[in-house]
Amino acid sequence: MRFEQFVAGRYLKSKRKQSFISIISLISVAGVALGIATVILVVSVLNGFEHELKAKLLANEAHVFVRSINGFFADYNQIISKIKQVDGVVSASPVIYSQLALQPKGTKKILGTIYVKGIDIKQEEAVTNFSQYVDGSANLDDPEVIAEAQNKLSKNETLKGGIILGINVASQKGVFVGDVVRLISKMEPNPANPSTFFADVSNYVVVGLYRSGLHTYDNAFGFVSLTSAQDLYNRAGQANLIQVRATEPEIAESVAKRIQDQIKFPGGGLKSVPLTDTWMKQYTPLFDAMKLEKIVTMIVQALIILVAAFNIASTLIMMVMEKTRDIGVLRALGASKLQITKIFMLQGILIGILGSIFGTLLGLSLCGLLNLDNVRPSYWYSLVILLPVALQVWLVFFQPAKPNGRRHSVLEWSLRMLWFVILAFVIYCVVRPISIDSSVYQLSRLAVKIDWPFVVVINISSFIICFAATLYPAWQSSNLTPVEALRYE
Template sequence: MKFELFIALRYLAARRKHSFISVISLISILGVGLGVAALIVVLGVMSGFSTDLRDKILGVNAHMVVGVMGGAMRDYRENIEKLAQVPGVLGATPFIYTEVMLSSAGGVKGVVLRGIDPATAGEVLSLPRDMVQGALADLETPGPFSGIILGKELAERTGVTVGSAVNILSPSGRQSAAGFTPKVKTFVVRGIFRSGMFEYDTSMAYVNLAAAQDLLGFKHDLVTGVELRVDDVYAVAAIGQRVREALGGMPVYVRNWIDMNGNLFKALQLEKTAMFVILLMIVLVGSFSIITTLVMLVMEKTRDIAILMSMGATAENIRRVFMLQGVIIGGVGTTLGYALGLPVSWALGRYQFIKIPGDVYPMDYLPIRLEWLDVTVVGITAMVLCFLATLYPARQASRLRPAEALRHE
């Protein structure tokens, strides 16, 4: 063991009249440890919230939507065959989108109605996995009324269950001598889904394509567009360009999940950065405690430093002694922060014992996702701050002159 490290450890373990310095060292370690633990947990929550929200949005919605500018899409089956051949596209399904009024014995609610193809919707959407009652195939069940699938919260608010009848009022009615007459059609609830996103579960309903076309009065086999699922959700811009090329000269628009939700995820990233900066102040407080510890130690050990220098220790040796003390404090504090932050994050993610209101947030529990890059950056940042805190006290200690120091003893 080098004598600089030996002396640094002895000074940190000061006893008797110097025990106050050891207490300050302990406070410094705790300050750094709590700061690192808080950073790990909070960044894990922010990453988990962003990732969980992205997964839920990309489950209920497609990665990419292709539509025709100014109207509905004709010959969608032929277009789906073309799109399925585009490199990077894993699945394609047609859809119809409209807003309607749903009424039942339990109340009236405005909902987003989506017509889907039960045979191919599972290749793009997470709806088959989100079903809590019934299945997508039940939309094709024959009977006097077409089937409909409702969100769990929507079903509870309107007081319906599987087998209940609901009325859908469409804005696409017809003009008569008595004025405009909206179109009303009766559906039977064939299933209930729960996506985990309160906004979708309270306002989304699904029917098959034929029922949606009949409700909207489409005279031809038209759809609103085609939804796509891709293999790389971060390469949607490049895949979108290939999609346009595959459809030739058709006047289509291509929108991806980043375009539709970009502002939301940018806001989440900004919040994550802001929380990192704010909580870094806790580590900064710990590093200031390191400065206090080392400055007081230099004052207490003036005579020892003079003796060491008179015995041949150089200014560089003295500087290393005090720099090593700060680095040791920072290292122990950072390790303590990891030992506290990682288990807490694991417990939060594993047991989900912190619940949040689902009607306010898009999820009903506190999500945790530890990114190793975030965890590494936290540790490196804490160590850098602790190292910088050693520079001034170490420099002052190395500038002591043995004769001047001993003269005042």
């Protein structure tokens, strides 16, 4: 071990009469560690939220949406075949998209409106992961379910087919799989009694529930077959929306532009130009807000690390003041200015390295615990177990009379490790996956995604900041002359 390293290590482990310096050093390490752990945790949560939300959206949404200025496509099959020839397009599917009133069978009360998508299951599967999120049957024309539900209706009533409701739509309306619901597509005033309406009512049986994890779909959507949706509007063989899946979600804008340039509808003029939209445009405000939030958060967390760096600088300055006599002795014995500088720089670097290691381990551990779904012990159960153990360890560790020798050393280190185990168990019990309000954040729980390059960058950055914090104290220590340092000794 070199001279500078030996002295720097001894200074960090001060004697009891200088224990204040040791405490400040520990606080400096803790400051750097907490700063790094907080940055890793917060950025991982923001990354996880963005990644999970994007994955959920792209599993439920198409990449490009094509509409006609006329409202409906008279021959969507021909248009889809043309769209599939556009570079970057994987598949396309027709949809009838509408908003209808929902009424459970047997009640006269309309329970609000839902968005209804009329889809062809086979073509929908080529664009989204529809069946993956269906609890129950994904067959909207299941003959057995429809026949069983038909028996619940009077002879004058018929079923249009099956419907898949968002999981929260069903729970809020008190509807279960197998129940019959009504969709009201049109309401016209009754000329004989203006306070009443004639309603165009269609009966559907609930064949499944849609559980996407996205508030938009789970709370406001229902799915019926494309043919039954066409019957609702007397639009046989038509659709009012074509969904397109691109080879990559990120090229949606360029694919939409190609569709506008290459596809022309009959009619000429503006009517021949397709209206296109993309998932990126629809959710631009959301992702821009998340990006801005991440930038602001990283700035705030960087300030935390800067505060920890100032703490390192103040620690080293106090240590220089405390060790003035030692510096004078070392200079008198022949230590050079560079060696004195290295001693205090090494102390700051060591604090930075220890803080980085502990902070990274703590941040990654918290990220792992937030992603861990297994059942934790209850808080009270954990407290009942931990208190007696902690009390016993405290009594043994802080007993007045301590035996000397190797046996005591082993016992002391064993008890210290036991304290770390207890602390780890407490953190394990307390840190759990966090549930959030899906009506506000779309997702029902926080997801965590660790960005490993960012972890490396934040460690390197914090090390550079900590190193910079050592420069002035180290320079100050090297400028002390032996005569000045020993003048009052």
